[in-house]
Amino acid sequence: MTYLDHAATTPILPEALEAYLAASGAVGNASSLHAAGRHARRRVEEAREQVAAALRARPSEVIFTAGGTESDNLAVKGVFWARRAADPARIRVVAGSVEHHAVLDAVGWLESHEGATVSWLPVDEVGRIAPDALAEVLDDDVALVTAMWANNEVGTVQPVAELAALAAARGVPYHADAVQAVGQLPVDFAGSGVAALTVSGHKLGGPVGVGALLLGRDIPCTPLLHGGGQERDVRSGTLDVPGIVAFATAVEISVKAQEAFACRVGALRDELIDRVRAAAPDAVLNGDPRDRLPGNAHFSFPGCEGDALLLLLDAAGIACSTGSACSAGVAQPSHVLLAMGADEDRARSSLRFTLGHTSTQADIDALVAALPGAIERARRAGLTKSTRR
Amino acid sequence: MRVLAAMSGGVDSAVAAARAADAGYDVTGVHLALSRNPQTYRSGARGCCTLEDARDARRAADVIGIPFYVWDLAERFHEDVVDDFVAEYAAGRTPNPCLRCNEKIKFAAVLDRALALGFDAVVTGHHARRDAHGRLRRSADPGKDQSYVLAVLTADQLAHSIFPLGDSTKAQVRAEAAARGLAVADKPDSHDICFIADGDTRGWLRSRLGEQPGDIVDGATGEVLGRHAGAYGYTVGQRKGLGLDRPAPDGKPRYVLSITPVSNTVTVGPAAALEVTTVYGDRPLWTGPSPVSVDVQLRAHGSVVPAQVTVSDGRLVAELARPVRGVAAGQAIVGYQPDPDGDIVLGSATISHATSLAGVA
Structure with a gap:
């Protein structure tokens, strides 16, 4: 199989798997007071320090969660609730318009259920937020700003430091969903000036179902999950020791390897883009041509439907993605491309290829071999839309 | 051969796909998402x-x-299906949405896309047969036969269709599903119109067309017998739900004889006035000779009646051998040539109107 969907999930690193298996053999609830509990707690705290060191945060700023979606929800809702509780006038959320659904829908929920007003930050044609757009909407009524580090669909990297500095100057907490960024780009929590940062395990070689929210020590946050208060009283639930240990291992390794990864995978990605363009001259590269995730290539293929291409490539043993799908598995035109000014046809004709730590040149060879035939058939299928009516 | 199996989530299409795979086809399953707002769980009608x-x-x-x-x-x-359904009712006709879905969606939009993508045919779980000559025939299970709703398919559409269940009864299909370990083996059949979840067609139409009050009129005397909230809520041959408080002079039940959208009138009368002997059809799709003596079926799951069918100038005329009641415009008339290996579909048309010797019904 040619796996070109690393942004959906990437294979677990052998070291992370080993750490997971080793930790799952030991009994002990990290909240228990006896020796077994202390041992489990020690593993968790070591993992916390590992994550903190890798991402330049303080250990107390690392809140382990069940993954990116939970971290995003906790940051968006938790910070909103806490900031509004401190000052009822703060009911506005400023959010990027190309956010992942875990942020997008959490913000939408605050709007529909909590009386929040929302300012959506527009993006330019490559999916980038202009800092001026943020400066314009920042005011005393803003509860928080949330805008991702790098886009999961088109790979565009946001000017996070500039955006976070603008928010900080107004005393507004800034949350960045960095699920796609960690391991691919340098991510420095302290240096970036963000107040909260989402990390997910399975996007960087850790297990699925574990992640973290890095939350500045002085950032108020109301819990989503109430219970034992295990994580700084902001997040409850028995700590998943094997998951956390494996997650920390993967964070440490992927952050250490980030520069080499960006270099090697970035070069492979550039080759993929060149060869796809040679094979399909009318393919349009979406996203920022330079400032993008090293593993990301995202195209629109005019006249084709992305899901037809996906089916045909899948039949040829090539795994890629059209973007977001709803629960029934129906492809929706991407809100990211629409926000970038693409029309619905271009949005529906798009396909994402994402490379990762196991990618090789053979993957690109296989893609380029299968792509022209798939495009031809998908184009014919696209033409049938108006016939036999 | 690469084939695309349309899989509704029901037992029939699951077994059809499985049989196609067993037969050596390279099968890809596709579920058609047809609802704009899919319900999470089944409720009421399925x-x-x-x-x-x-x-x-x-x-x-x-x-x-x-x-x-x-x-x-x-x-x-x-x-193509839902809007057409509403428009047909608004025009006083009684459409069959399953037939329209086959004609416009399953064997048109889906088939065209499948062929373009490099598939050779579409596989469905319809209970019908396609014989070696490419002709459509009734299923081996007369109670489940669906050839009526497939009779609108052209020879070209049929040539790219595979119906693996045609020789089986529903009971056999269920038993086979269980033996194959398919969890849908005992899933209930779907009966009602799939896009009207609660089965209340009249209420569903009212929510789209609004209240359109009009008269219910006696077909013989022209006397106004009552009021209705919308002529679209009535079907020719309907007896229940007329809401008339005055009984007919002869004490016998009254039926809907016709619906006239222009005057928004529902005309009622005795059962005898429902009888028609000549049926006219538009948009005929006829592969048999003409004129010809065949059996015709005038509604889904209806019985057949012998008729002399003539097709010419884009029109079908069927002279019925005996009067039939409750023939509704908008339904299909399907011609069958009786055959021990499954009656052969000769063609179909959309019923435009029907007449009796006594006059237009």
Whole structure:
């Protein structure tokens, strides 16, 4: 199989798997007071320090969660609730318009259920937020700003430091969903000036179902999950020791390897883009041509439907993605491309290829071999839309 | 040969896909998402548009061991089937949406896309047969036969269709599903119109067309007998729900004889006035000779009646051998040549109107 969907999930690193298996053999609830509990707690705290060191945060700023979606929800809702509780006038959320659904829908929920007003930050044609757009909407009524580090669909990297500095100057907490960024780009929590940062395990070689929210020590946050208060009283639930240990291992390794990864995978990605363009001259590269995730290539293929291409490539043993799908598995035109000014046809004709730590040149060879035939058939299928009516 | 199996999430299409895979076809399963707002769970009447149905289809594909995708045809379905359904009722006719869905969606939009993508045919779980000559025949299970709703398919559409269940009864299909470990083996049949979840067609139409009060008129005397809230809520041959407080002079039940959208009138009368002897059809699709003596079926799951059918100038005329009651415009008239190996479909047309010797009914 040619796996070109690393942004959906990437294979677990052998070291992370080993750490997971080793930790799952030991009994002990990290909240228990006896020796077994202390041992489990020690593993968790070591993992916390590992994550903190890798991402330049303080250990107390690392809140382990069940993954990116939970971290995003906790940051968006938790910070909103806490900031509004401190000052009822703060009911506005400023959010990027190309956010992942875990942020997008959490913000939408605050709007529909909590009386929040929302300012959506527009993006330019490559999916980038202009800092001026943020400066314009920042005011005393803003509860928080949330805008991702790098886009999961088109790979565009946001000017996070500039955006976070603008928010900080107004005393507004800034949350960045960095699920796609960690391991691919340098991510420095302290240096970036963000107040909260989402990390997910399975996007960087850790297990699925574990992640973290890095939350500045002085950032108020109301819990989503109430219970034992295990994580700084902001997040409850028995700590998943094997998951956390494996997650920390993967964070440490992927952050250490980030520069080499960006270099090697970035070069492979550039080759993929060149060869796809040679094979399909009318393919349009979406996203920022330079400032993008090293593993990301995202195209629109005019006249084709992305899901037809996906089916045909899948039949040829090539795994890629059209973007977001709803629960029934129906492809929706991407809100990211629409926000970038693409029309619905271009949005529906798009396909994402994402490379990762196991990618090789053979993957690109296989893609380029299968792509022209798939495009031809998908184009014919696209033409049938108006016939036999 | 690469084939695309349309999988509703029901037992029939699951077994059809499995049989196609056993027959050596390279099968890909597709669930058609037809609802704009899919319900999460089935409730009341069963459709085929819920997330649960999509999951059932996916699980069947897993068990069979074939790739599976969901195709979003909601917009197309809405335009070609749902809007057509509403427009037909508004025009005083009684449409058959399953037939329209086969004609416009399953064996048009889906088939065209499948062929373009390199598939050779579409496989469905319809209970009907396609014989070696490419002719459509009734299923081996007369109670489940669906040749009526497939009779609108052209020879070209039929040539790219595979109906693996035609020689089986429903009971055999269920038993086979259980033996294959398909969880849908005992899933109830869908009966009602899939996009009207609660089965209340009149209420559903009212929510789209609004209240349109008008008169209920006696067909013989022209006397106004009552009021209705919308002529679209009535079907020719309907007896129940007329809401007339005055009984007929002869004490016998009254039936809907006709619906006249222009005057928004529902005309009622005795059963005898429902009888027609000549049926006229538009848009005929006829492969048999003309004129010809055949059996005709005038509604889904209806019985057949012998008739002399003539097709000419884009019109079909059927002289029935005996009077038939309750022939509704908008339904299909389907001609069958009786045959021990399954009656052969000779063609179809959309009923435009019907007459009796006594006059227009």
